[in-house]
Amino acid sequence: MSIHAEAIRAPDVANFEQSDNVLVAEGLTKFFAGFAAVKDVNLSVRRGSIHALIGPNGAGKTTCFNLLTKTLSPSSGRILFDGDDISALRSSQVARRGLVRSFQISATFPNLTALENVRVALQSRFGAAYHFWRSLTAVAPLNKRAQELLEQVGLADSRNVAAAELSYGKKRALEIATTLALEPIVLLLDEPTAGMGHEDIEPITRLIKAAAVGRTVLLVEHNLSVVSNLCDRITVLQHGQTLAEGSYAEVSGNPAVISAYMGGIDE
Template sequence: MTETGDFILQTQGLTKEFKGFTAVNGVDLRIRRHTIHALIGPNGAGKTTVFNLLTKFLTPTRGTIAFNGRDITPAKPAEIARMGVVRSFQISAVFPHMTARENVRVALLRKLGTSFHFWRGERALAPLNDRADELLAMVGLERFREAVVADLPYGRKRALELATTLALDPELMLLDEPTQGMGREDVELVTQLIRKVSANRTILMVEHNLGVVSTLCDTITVLQRGAVLTEGTYAEVSADPRVKEAYMGRAA
């Protein structure tokens, strides 16, 4: 029997209503520690709303959220970020007119609690360069550390976003459509990077690309109309006729 401590994040009866419309309806999630877990479903299934509830950008109408056994339902977004729950947004969240290294350095300053000191002189910030360069190397951007982000290809920008997320030293990473809008080459790059950075971390991701999901994810939760339709491995959920009808058949 699995102990509660095996799960880093759990929800019970998670529900969100908007003026009579139920966007998320009684969702129970259990995210196992040190795994990659996907949340999938057709458009309008409630995936992004669940992410917004988990990261506290929305407040549940009912239900509870627990992280490492602690009830975080009333917590604010900044509080859960400090606990180690960090979200990477669907749109690349980097500073386009700064270099790749400068972007990672800003994230490191935020982790240190000195994010408003980015105006300090280069000499004062230099000690962060080594760690910034380590993170850039982890995502394959060592050659691009002095490149202005606006000049980077889209896939490299998403790789940089992973580096800035890692700079916050997350225990749980929530990735929102990490391969959206990418060509095949960039999808393969980012898929490899997600696998690499998942070591000793837990990842919960919303992803439409079923090839990515089948390659990366240990467990898949399928949502339909705001509720959990089924859950299991990719082989299990893809064989479920309800899933084929609701999602898989339309995305083949």
């Protein structure tokens, strides 16, 4: 699976300089039946950076990620995207603004080809609802861009292969291609290398780096080798609260983080 890093087209970044931080959480809190899964979390994601949200099991990172992507609504606190308060918006509304979660559009359709999957995402982007009975002529103008996206994630040779028949690593690449079709300003990735063998992790890591050019990426990731090689800044959660934040070198040497990971975070 080859990846053409230089070819991935970023959205218009003319107004990226308006603020250093594109995604901000202030006092973010989420209660479930009286239990605080996330409590008073403050997070600032800088424009153009790759930012990781990590923590031991039960740290609250998935809940925090779901709050930021508007899959969940916060109990208190607020979320700012491009300076606007999006706390009360739905996930579909923030996606249209450019805050897009990978796998947000139901991952992939297993019985559609790779090309058809990307075309569905493009139809969503351009406001053309997908209908199985529409003629191929009606959606043909989207094929060129769909083919470009497949080439950019290393799936040009698999364009006519059903998603169900792709390897696990290629399915993840296809999911990223469908997300890129929505032209995100901020790309949110939930465990992008989960379940992958070593042979797939490096290509996906290169793909994320390529996708981050001209964009911002926030990811939740368990593989700390990936985090150390990929991310500019890291926020560590424990018990639903921020434990540490900084570069990988800073957080990996933090005694509180080392204790939380029961002996260190080097892999």
